[in-house]
Amino acid sequence: xxxxxxxxxxxVPAAAVLLVMALAxxxxxxxxxxxxxxxxxxxxxxxxxSRPLVEVARLMRQRGRTTVEPDRLLWRxxxxxxxxxxxxxxxxxxxxxxxVADLPVGIVWFNAVDVTLxxxxxLAGWGPNSVYPLIGGYRFVAQALGYELPLMFALTxxxxxxxxxxxxxxxxxxxxxxxxxxxxxxxxxxxGAVAALGVWGPFSSPxxxxxxxxxxAEAAGVDRLLLLTGRYALLAAGSGMAVALxxxxxxxPWLPGWAWSLLxxxxxxAALVALRRRLPVLRPERIVRLGWLVALPAVLLQLLVVSAxxxxxx
Amino acid sequence: MGLSTALRNLSxxxxxxxARVPHVLLVxxxxxxxxxxxxxxxxxxxxxRLADSPTEADVxxxxxxxxxxxxxxxxxxxxxxxxxxVRAEATRPQDAEPVLRALLPVLTGRxxxxxxxxxxxxxxxxxEEDGHGGVxxxxxxxxxxxxxxxxGHEGHGGHGDEQRSHDRHGxxxxxxxxxxGHEGHGGMQMPGGLMMADRAEDRDGLKLDVLHxxxxxxxxxxxxxxxxxxxxxxxxxQRAEGRVLPSAGPCPPPFWQNDDDHLVAPExxxxxxxxxxxxxxxxxxxxxxAAAGARRLRDRLLAGEPVDAVRADxxxxxxxVERSRTLRWATDGIGVLTPVDAARLGVSGPAVxxxxxxxxxxxxxxxxxxxxxxxxxxKVPDGGPRGHTAPDGxxxxxxxxxxxxxxxxxxxxxxxxxxxxSLDPDPDELAAAPEPGRAWEEAEKEPRQSxxxxxxxxxxxxxxxxxxxxxxxxxxGGHGGGGxxx
Numbered sequence: 001x002x003x004x005x006x007x008x009x010x011x012v013p014a015a016a017v018l019l020v021m022a023l024a025x026x027x028x029x030x031x032x033x034x035x036x037x038x039x040x041x042x043x044x045x046x047x048x049x050s051r052p053l054v055e056v057a058r059l060m061r062q063r064g065r066t067t068v069e070p071d072r073l074l075w076r077x078x079x080x081x082x083x084x085x086x087x088x089x090x091x092x093x094x095x096x097x098x099x100v101a102d103l104p105v106g107i108v109w110f111n112a113v114d115v116t117l118x119x120x121x122x123l124a125g126w127g128p129n130s131v132y133p134l135i136g137g138y139r140f141v142a143q144a145l146g147y148e149l150p151l152m153f154a155l156t157x158x159x160x161x162x163x164x165x166x167x168x169x170x171x172x173x174x175x176x177x178x179x180x181x182x183x184x185x186x187x188x189x190x191x192g193a194v195a196a197l198g199v200w201g202p203f204s205s206p207x208x209x210x211x212x213x214x215x216x217a218e219a220a221g222v223d224r225l226l227l228l229t230g231r232y233a234l235l236a237a238g239s240g241m242a243v244a245l246x247x248x249x250x251x252x253p254w255l256p257g258w259a260w261s262l263l264x265x266x267x268x269x270a271a272l273v274a275l276r277r278r279l280p281v282l283r284p285e286r287i288v289r290l291g292w293l294v295a296l297p298a299v300l301l302q303l304l305v306v307s308a309x310x311x312x313x314x
Numbered sequence: 315m316g317l318s319t320a321l322r323n324l325s326x327x328x329x330x331x332x333a334r335v336p337h338v339l340l341v342x343x344x345x346x347x348x349x350x351x352x353x354x355x356x357x358x359x360x361x362x363r364l365a366d367s368p369t370e371a372d373v374x375x376x377x378x379x380x381x382x383x384x385x386x387x388x389x390x391x392x393x394x395x396x397x398x399x400v401r402a403e404a405t406r407p408q409d410a411e412p413v414l415r416a417l418l419p420v421l422t423g424r425x426x427x428x429x430x431x432x433x434x435x436x437x438x439x440x441x442e443e444d445g446h447g448g449v450x451x452x453x454x455x456x457x458x459x460x461x462x463x464x465x466g467h468e469g470h471g472g473h474g475d476e477q478r479s480h481d482r483h484g485x486x487x488x489x490x491x492x493x494x495g496h497e498g499h500g501g502m503q504m505p506g507g508l509m510m511a512d513r514a515e516d517r518d519g520l521k522l523d524v525l526h527x528x529x530x531x532x533x534x535x536x537x538x539x540x541x542x543x544x545x546x547x548x549x550x551x552q553r554a555e556g557r558v559l560p561s562a563g564p565c566p567p568p569f570w571q572n573d574d575d576h577l578v579a580p581e582x583x584x585x586x587x588x589x590x591x592x593x594x595x596x597x598x599x600x601x602x603x604a605a606a607g608a609r610r611l612r613d614r615l616l617a618g619e620p621v622d623a624v625r626a627d628x629x630x631x632x633x634x635v636e637r638s639r640t641l642r643w644a645t646d647g648i649g650v651l652t653p654v655d656a657a658r659l660g661v662s663g664p665a666v667x668x669x670x671x672x673x674x675x676x677x678x679x680x681x682x683x684x685x686x687x688x689x690x691x692x693k694v695p696d697g698g699p700r701g702h703t704a705p706d707g708x709x710x711x712x713x714x715x716x717x718x719x720x721x722x723x724x725x726x727x728x729x730x731x732x733x734x735x736s737l738d739p740d741p742d743e744l745a746a747a748p749e750p751g752r753a754w755e756e757a758e759k760e761p762r763q764s765x766x767x768x769x770x771x772x773x774x775x776x777x778x779x780x781x782x783x784x785x786x787x788x789x790x791g792g793h794g795g796g797g798x799x800x
Binding site for chain 2: 285
């Protein structure tokens with residue numbers, strides 16, 4: 001399947017699709033939430049799926065938070081950061097045969113944007129001038145040290161196999177065999193990194209309950225809504241990228257390409273969302289250890305295998 | 315004008331669904347475990363959830379009768395809630411559900427708007443208004459809401475307020491100069507009325523800001539009314555001192571040890587107690603599903619369901635928790651309590667019976683084992699879920715708290731939270747112990763000599779201290795409003 005760039009106006013529907021996917025992630029999370037099923041037999045089972053919408057209404061109605069001597073500009077940047085980063089990532093993710101920005105270096109773009117999250121989440125913690133958000137910010141930077149290098153090499157593997165840094169080329173190179181099949185380690189590491197980008201599941205200590213919500217502790221109203229949306233949008237954009245890099249993009253029988261892209265993205269998203277229910281949170285120090293002692297060597301070996309295969313095939 | 319009317323209409327339309335999932339900040343007073351349990355059930359039953367922070371919450375529910383300090387802390391938390399917001403107290407377990415139910419309509423009612431406009435604290439002006447320029451400017455200048463509020467609970471007593479209210483809206487790039495050499499000479503007023511933090515060597519030999527942060531008395535999944543005053547560098551605890559806020563009036567006997575309640579047998583009660591502790595630990599470890607499972611089992615036991623039925627569901631849950639390698643990995647090595655130290659500090663109960671290496675993992679594994687034994691009808695060892703009274707007459711939780719405080723230095727905040735949860739001292743026992751009343755009066759007169767003193771007045775132990783974030787704060791959370799209070 002060839003991927004071509006879209007005209008300028010495609011930015012709008014692309015953003016809309018990303019937001020719908022983010023909402024889908026939130027709905028999935030609410031549906032999987034057995035903890036909300038109540039304690040004393042008076043469980044509220046019905047309409048769990050509508051919780052994200054209720055939450056949006058609640059946050060739209062809530063006031064914004066000010067603190068004493070906040071670093072207001074940086075706080076705003078940090079609050080908007082995750083959603084903006086997700087939108088920028090989504091710009092290079094093809095849906096079917098179309099992509100908003102058909103960059104020759106799309107993979108590098110994705111990587112560059114995910115690094116800006118270091119700053120964004122840190123600033124969201126720094127801005128409010130309050131101890132728990134700051135601790136959340138520290139935690140994010142610490143765990144980013146753990147996941148970033150494995151993520152970079154996981155991104156490198158499909159690029160090497162396709163001989164191109166363009167996401168469209170990577171999709172085309174998967175005709176016949178998805179990269180997830182013969183580079184499973186890179187795929188798994190990439191998915192883990194996507195969860196980490198979304199401060200999700202085992203990587204959610206920056207917003208941990210033990211730190212009163214961490215980075216989210218002082219965010220109220222629309223600020224909180226932006227941060228939470230950004231989180232889900234990052235998961236969605238990351239899932240979309242996983243589909244393009246490892247799961248053949250829009251390739252599939254019967255359905256049109258865009259439908260396959262969206263379906264696969266939803267499936268990856270559902271897997272990531274379900275992950276949260278299964279695993280406790282890992283402390284950043286453990287994530288660094290996992291990242292450097294397990295994920296990094298494993299993904300480097302994967303890269304070696306991929307490179308050897310590419311050379312052997314000529 | 316058109317815009318604001320439109321916004322108001324929108325707000326009205328959003329109100330009804332918004333109250334369907336209330337986020338409840340539960341403030342539990344020492345001695346009010348029964349009310350807390352009822353409130354947790356009620357919150358879940360109404361489809362709400364427990365908030366992590368006051369900023370997230372729209373309902374403030376006080377469980378139990380707050381003492382003076384608890385009330386002060388509650389007021390600070392109330393001030394941090396953005397609104398729409400409602401608050402109430404439930405002093406008896408059977409009150410929790412009706413009180414909460416009655417609150418929800420108020421949350422969506424018209425009264426919220428009136429409350430918001432009359433609000434006389436830091437929220438009197440919010441960010442949106444800043445953006446829209448001077449429309450509301452004189453309004454606020456008029457009744458000086460902002461100034462007073464900050465004097466009130468950030469406790470930088472009046473002066474400098476005028477200055478800072480301007481600073482906040484101006485360009486504040488320059489004033490918050492954290493690397494300039496102003497580290498905390500006593501008495502220096504910084505723009506926010508905040509002191510610069512002192513700096514000291516940390517464990518890695520770096521010079522880092524020293525922050526005084528009280529943990530508690532209100533934190534998610536934290537023993538009710540417990541305050542651990544910490545000295546933080548980064549997120550590493552350098553020093554810790556623990557105390558329990560006194561209860562208001564005479565404290566009932568500790569909930570978990572109260573044998574007069576014939577509804578639930580002591581064995582089931584002990585099992586429920588361990589499940590309660592486990593739920594807290596699992597929630598802090600970020601495993602909400604397993605935590606919710608523990609709480610459901612606990613509530614079923616306390617509701618008087620036959621033990622055998624609960625036991626049947628406990629088995630699969632236990633296996634799931636026990637098998638989790640990631641959970642073990644998260645708690646391994648935290649808070650090693652050697653038998654020697656345990657004997658020295660007068661600890662008994664499951665914490666002592668935990669196997670080597672005596673860390674947090676060993677302790678939660680022990681809880682699982684003892685819950686199983688209790689559900690199987692085994693006799694409760696020691697007569698109580700947390701052990702027996704120490705030789706010097708202090709309740710078992712005293713030793714557990716001492717252990718937590720002794721082992722905390724050098725750990726990161728998350729590890730400290732897990733450490734406290736893995737020991738889970740019960741403030742009910744400490745607030746009900748005979749000596750605290752006395753210690754409270756003494757502490758009023760003389761400075762604290764040991765961490766055993768209860769009543770030292772340090773103002774509002776609020777949920778957090780702003781300002782500490784930038785490393786320039788002086789723990790207004792901890793030291794702040796005292797001035798305003800006395």
